[in-house]
Amino acid sequence: MISNFFSSNTKRLFKYSKKYQKKVRNIFAFFLSVEILLLIQPFVLRYLIDDVMMQSNFSLLLPIIMLYLLLVIGHITLNFFANYYIMSYGADVIKNEQLILYEKLQKAPPIFLNFKIGDILARLTSDLEYISNFLVMTKPSIIINIIQFGRVSLILFLFNWPLALLTYATIPIYFWILKHFKTKLMETSKEERKGYSKVMESLREKIENVNTIKLYKKEEFFQQKLKVEIKEWSENKKQYVWSEVSLNRGLIFISAIMTPIILGFGGYMVMKGILTLGTLIAFLGVSQGLYGPLNLISGQLATLQQADTLSQRFFEIFDLPEEESEGIYSLPKNYD
Amino acid sequence: MISNFFSSNTKRLFKYSKKYQKKVRNIFAFFLSVEILLLIQPFVLRYLIDDVMMQSNFSLLLPIIMLYLLLVIGHITLNFFANYYIMSYGADVIKNEQLILYEKLQKAPPIFLNFKIGDILARLTSDLEYISNFLVMTKPSIIINIIQFGRVSLILFLFNWPLALLTYATIPIYFWILKHFKTKLMETSKEERKGYSKVMESLREKIENVNTIKLYKKEEFFQQKLKVEIKEWSENKKQYVWSEVSLNRGLIFISAIMTPIILGFGGYMVMKGILTLGTLIAFLGVSQGLYGPLNLISGQLATLQQADTLSQRFFEIFDLPEEESEGIYSLPKNYD
Numbered sequence: 138m139i140s141n142f143f144s145s146n147t148k149r150l151f152k153y154s155k156k157y158q159k160k161v162r163n164i165f166a167f168f169l170s171v172e173i174l175l176l177i178q179p180f181v182l183r184y185l186i187d188d189v190m191m192q193s194n195f196s197l198l199l200p201i202i203m204l205y206l207l208l209v210i211g212h213i214t215l216n217f218f219a220n221y222y223i224m225s226y227g228a229d230v231i232k233n234e235q236l237i238l239y240e241k242l243q244k245a246p247p248i249f250l251n252f253k254i255g256d257i258l259a260r261l262t263s264d265l266e267y268i269s270n271f272l273v274m275t276k277p278s279i280i281i282n283i284i285q286f287g288r289v290s291l292i293l294f295l296f297n298w299p300l301a302l303l304t305y306a307t308i309p310i311y312f313w314i315l316k317h318f319k320t321k322l323m324e325t326s327k328e329e330r331k332g333y334s335k336v337m338e339s340l341r342e343k344i345e346n347v348n349t350i351k352l353y354k355k356e357e358f359f360q361q362k363l364k365v366e367i368k369e370w371s372e373n374k375k376q377y378v379w380s381e382v383s384l385n386r387g388l389i390f391i392s393a394i395m396t397p398i399i400l401g402f403g404g405y406m407v408m409k410g411i412l413t414l415g416t417l418i419a420f421l422g423v424s425q426g427l428y429g430p431l432n433l434i435s436g437q438l439a440t441l442q443q444a445d446t447l448s449q450r451f452f453e454i455f456d457l458p459e460e461e462s463e464g465i466y467s468l469p470k471n472y473d
Numbered sequence: 474m475i476s477n478f479f480s481s482n483t484k485r486l487f488k489y490s491k492k493y494q495k496k497v498r499n500i501f502a503f504f505l506s507v508e509i510l511l512l513i514q515p516f517v518l519r520y521l522i523d524d525v526m527m528q529s530n531f532s533l534l535l536p537i538i539m540l541y542l543l544l545v546i547g548h549i550t551l552n553f554f555a556n557y558y559i560m561s562y563g564a565d566v567i568k569n570e571q572l573i574l575y576e577k578l579q580k581a582p583p584i585f586l587n588f589k590i591g592d593i594l595a596r597l598t599s600d601l602e603y604i605s606n607f608l609v610m611t612k613p614s615i616i617i618n619i620i621q622f623g624r625v626s627l628i629l630f631l632f633n634w635p636l637a638l639l640t641y642a643t644i645p646i647y648f649w650i651l652k653h654f655k656t657k658l659m660e661t662s663k664e665e666r667k668g669y670s671k672v673m674e675s676l677r678e679k680i681e682n683v684n685t686i687k688l689y690k691k692e693e694f695f696q697q698k699l700k701v702e703i704k705e706w707s708e709n710k711k712q713y714v715w716s717e718v719s720l721n722r723g724l725i726f727i728s729a730i731m732t733p734i735i736l737g738f739g740g741y742m743v744m745k746g747i748l749t750l751g752t753l754i755a756f757l758g759v760s761q762g763l764y765g766p767l768n769l770i771s772g773q774l775a776t777l778q779q780a781d782t783l784s785q786r787f788f789e790i791f792d793l794p795e796e797e798s799e800g801i802y803s804l805p806k807n808y809d
Binding site for chain 1: 525535541542556560568686703726733737
């Protein structure tokens with residue numbers, strides 16, 4: 138599947154990213170520790186409600202709250218460093234690759250340098266910002282989101298599998314909204330941009346020739362023409378806004394209606410004595426974390442499809458042949 | 474206070490926004506209804522836990538869950554339309570103002586048209602996107618956020634005032650983090666941008682003159698120079714990343730540690746019989762909504778400070794005198 142999904146350039150970029158593997162692995166360890174702390178948290182909450190509060194177990198309150206506090210502080214601190222290191226490491230990667238590409242350019246024989254200066258600059262700056270993301274962030278972040286989804290699923294099924302299945306039943310609807318409205322968002326956004334450039338061009342034309350328009354007393358005519366174009370743009374924009382709001386609110390809707398539904402079925406089980414109240418409350422909190430990873434994974438997979446062009450542009454400079462002192466050009470070392 | 478905070482241009486823009494007051498008021502009604510539904514929700518949750526689940530009151534479960542579901546569906550639906558209307562209304566405002574400014578330009582005598590074409594186009598397009606925000610969104614959104622903050626505070630104090638005071642005690646810390654790290658973020662971002670342009674300029678210079686560099690065999694020298702500059706930029710970027718992560722994680726930290734703290738003090742009260750478990754759970758959910766409005770209000774006030782330049786640029790075209798048929802220029806109608 139993967140071999141069809143990614144282009145050969147993207148695959149080569151992934152292979153190239155191996156040189157940064159070691160540090161990425163360290164950052165990974167940070168994120169994994171965060172996941173472990175988050176795995177324990179809901180069980181502490183359940184214990185706190187069921188075995189401390191409901192049993193009026195005063196002596197246990199302080200130790201359990203302290204444990205809870207430690208878990209929260211620990212997970213936010215680890216998360217802080219994991220986020221800082223992955224982003225600052227991204228800066229290091231840009232630095233390295235910038236110097237590598239510059240060296241390649243300096244070593245290449247003049248005959249190969251038929252790029253435009255602006256294009257080279259773009260490849261060495263803004264392109265590299267994206268490339269560095271692919272090199273250090275994309276893969277770990279997809280894996281971490283899959284682990285997050287696994288963590289949430291594990292907790293939900295351990296707490297109560299029928300309720301977990303009920304929660305899972307919403308995932309197809311969530312994905313349908315995500316896919317349907319993202320496609321619509323992209324279509325309407327394209328239309329909106331088209332309308333915008335049309336208005337921009339029309340304004341430019343009319344403002345540049347305002348004196349001619351006045352000379353022939355055509356003010357009324359051109360104003361009407363502009364009005365039609367602006368109106369069309371405005372309509373496009375409203376369709377874009379509609380898709381945007383539908384996407385956002387639709388995703389919120391799914392996770393929001395799950396609260397009363399879980400409370401209904403879970404409440405019935407609590408009253409029947411099949412489920413403890415602590416489990417239900419903890420379940421409710423954890424279930425909200427099911428959709429975030431899904432959203433992020435789908436977003437990252439979409440970004441990966443842009444990797445093709447970017448990696449092609451990167452390797453075009455990376456593969457420049459070196460000028461040798463004898464005046465003979467060697468083929469690039471990693472020529473396929 | 475307000476008169477000192479805003480420039481005369483901004484104040485004039487607010488006065489000008491009165492022409493859109495009626496529709497904005499309708500959108501406002503939507504948002505207010507959302508607030509009312511959100512005000513009821515935690516009381517339903519409390520009733521559900523305390524009087525339905527804890528009392529095993531089977532006959533009440535279905536009606537209460539239905540009510541809860543209705544409240545959730547109602548609030549998301551209203552929120553959907555409120556968001557759609559305010560954004561689509563923004564598109565209408567751009568349309569209107571674009572036509573008004575174009576008419577002004579067409580009517581102005583040529584002698585007054587000493588703007589550059591590109592500048593006029595920017596004022597009629599990207600400037601107007603911001604202006605339309607100020608005209609229809611800024612004021613309502615500040616007011617709605619204040620109402621939201623009021624709603625959350627009201628619920629918290631009605632549920633349990635000592636716990637509410639405890640939650641309020643974190644607000645100064647929240648604001649300190651917000652102010653301190655936002656200032657740092659702006660400073661480090663400026664440095665990062667400076668470092669970036671330096672690298673960009675250095676790359677341009679070296680790539681343009683790569684043949685000269687080679688001719689004099691200065692490759693090693695220029696590569697070292699570039700390395701120093703890129704390293705400096707990379708350091709700036711890391712400082713920027715540090716402030717950004719500190720700001721985000723700091724704000725999350727405050728709201729995250731409140732959960733165990735509220736559970737600790739609230740749990741003690743539950744065990745003493747002063748507080749019901751349902752109140753504590755509902756309190757916990759609502760308390761998380763205290764920080765969002767604070768963050769948004771402070772953000773919006775910051776944006777308002779950019780309104781000065783934008784409104785000045787807007788009124789410069791709006792105030793252009795009209796060319797009269799007799800060849801005498803009238804003063805603009807709303808000339809101060």
